[in-house]
Amino acid sequence: MAQPIKPPSILELYPEETREAAGFLKQAVPLMMRHDIPPTPLHYSLWYTYSKGSEPELNRRMDKIAKDFNSFPPEAASKLFRDYIIRGELEEAREGQQQVIELVDDIEVDVTRSVSGSRDYQASLKHGLAALQEPLIDDLPSVLNELQQSTQLMHDQQEKFLYRLRSAQEEILTLRSQLERAHVAATLDSLTQVFNRNAFTRLLEQALSSDHQGLALVMLDIDHFKQFNDQYGHPLGDRVLQHVGQLLRDMLPPRAIAARYGGEEFCIILRECFDTASASDFAERLRLKIQSLRIKVRRTDQTLNSISASFGFALAEPGDDLESLLTRADDALYQAKRNGRNQVHPASAAVALTS
Numbered sequence: 001m002a003q004p005i006k007p008p009s010i011l012e013l014y015p016e017e018t019r020e021a022a023g024f025l026k027q028a029v030p031l032m033m034r035h036d037i038p039p040t041p042l043h044y045s046l047w048y049t050y051s052k053g054s055e056p057e058l059n060r061r062m063d064k065i066a067k068d069f070n071s072f073p074p075e076a077a078s079k080l081f082r083d084y085i086i087r088g089e090l091e092e093a094r095e096g097q098q099q100v101i102e103l104v105d106d107i108e109v110d111v112t113r114s115v116s117g118s119r120d121y122q123a124s125l126k127h128g129l130a131a132l133q134e135p136l137i138d139d140l141p142s143v144l145n146e147l148q149q150s151t152q153l154m155h156d157q158q159e160k161f162l163y164r165l166r167s168a169q170e171e172i173l174t175l176r177s178q179l180e181r182a183h184v185a186a187t188l189d190s191l192t193q194v195f196n197r198n199a200f201t202r203l204l205e206q207a208l209s210s211d212h213q214g215l216a217l218v219m220l221d222i223d224h225f226k227q228f229n230d231q232y233g234h235p236l237g238d239r240v241l242q243h244v245g246q247l248l249r250d251m252l253p254p255r256a257i258a259a260r261y262g263g264e265e266f267c268i269i270l271r272e273c274f275d276t277a278s279a280s281d282f283a284e285r286l287r288l289k290i291q292s293l294r295i296k297v298r299r300t301d302q303t304l305n306s307i308s309a310s311f312g313f314a315l316a317e318p319g320d321d322l323e324s325l326l327t328r329a330d331d332a333l334y335q336a337k338r339n340g341r342n343q344v345h346p347a348s349a350a351v352a353l354t355s
């Protein structure tokens with residue numbers, strides 16, 4: 001029954017448009033300079049995310065560290081990077097991670113060059129200014145000449161830097177579409193095109209942590225699927241799973257999420273579902289649709305025996321966590337199986353937590 005657990009999916013780390021991304025980087029660099037943060041790829045990622053503001057908790061922790069330490073200790077930065085930026089998810093996309101690091105490394109080299117170029121230029125301006133303030137300046141032409149040369153040098157460096165930034169933008173675009181493809185591959189179940197178990201678990205955790213109200217979990221399991229596989233073979237069993245996936249996608253109400261939880265087991269998170277009757281109606285409609293599926297073998301024109309599924313559902317209650325909600329829906333599903341299959345069963349009310 002259990003589907004092999006896939007490694008965690010990649011978050012869409014950098015989904016913003018190039019122009020927007022460049023804007024965040026522009027905000028990040030002065031912040032790093034202000035706090036005297038070394039320009040490493042790790043710090044760039046952190047301060048980029050900080051400027052983007054997509055992880056409010058990260059911003060709070062970074063503000064606190066900057067305030068408490070008046071600097072940014074490397075261990076604290078590494079921990080934040082692990083907790084908020086990679087979250088163990090780039091394991092799946094080591095290649096992508098490597099490319100991001102190389103890209104940020106390149107930009108870092110260019111920024112460092114540009115910054116040191118600016119410093120030289122600043123020094124030469126200071127020198128020129130000091131010379132011009134002398135009451136009697138004999139070698140005015142040579143001071144002006146020097147200033148003209150350093151300005152030209154600075155201009156050339158900036159041109160190179162801009163050119164490099166433009167190519168980096170193109171690389172970011174390519175990288176972004178690669179990451180998007182990897183993200184889809186890592187969060188979707190390839191057979192049924194609904195979310196996989198990992199993505200589902202995370203989405204349900206998120207849903208539970210934001211709002212319990214109107215959240216319901218429906219679990220369904222195809223009946224006697226082993227028998228079906230034995231009778232028609234695994235490839236036709238796979239087609240059944242694909243059809244069920246398609247039905248789920250077609251019938252999902254707004255904001256609902258469907259996932260393949262195990263081999264022939266699916267889960268649906270319903271939102272804005274405030275009573276047992278609404279969850280039950282949805283499950284019942286799905287049950288009837290599954291029952292009326294007719295799968296035909298093109299080669300032989302044979303219509304396969306109809307299938308059915310059993311359903312259990314539970315409404316989230318205050319105090320529910322991932323485990324308690326899944327357990328109640330799963331227990332209800334078990335009851336539906338025990339009562340004869342091809343039916344919908346509600347969960348019994350959650351047992352009140354006593355302290």
Ligand SMILES: Nc1nc2c(ncn2[C@@H]2O[C@H](COP(=O)(O)OP(=O)(O)OP(=O)(O)O)[C@@H](O)[C@H]2O)c(=O)[nH]1
Binds near residue numbers: 237238262
């Ligand atoms: N074709 C196909 N079969 C799968 C897949 N994943 C799991 N299964 C099969 O699903 C069947 C599940 O069998 P059981 O757990 O005994 O459940 P069941 O036969 O549906 O019986 P009940 O759930 O009690 O109605 C097994 O035969 C698995 O091989 C898959 O990806 N494709």
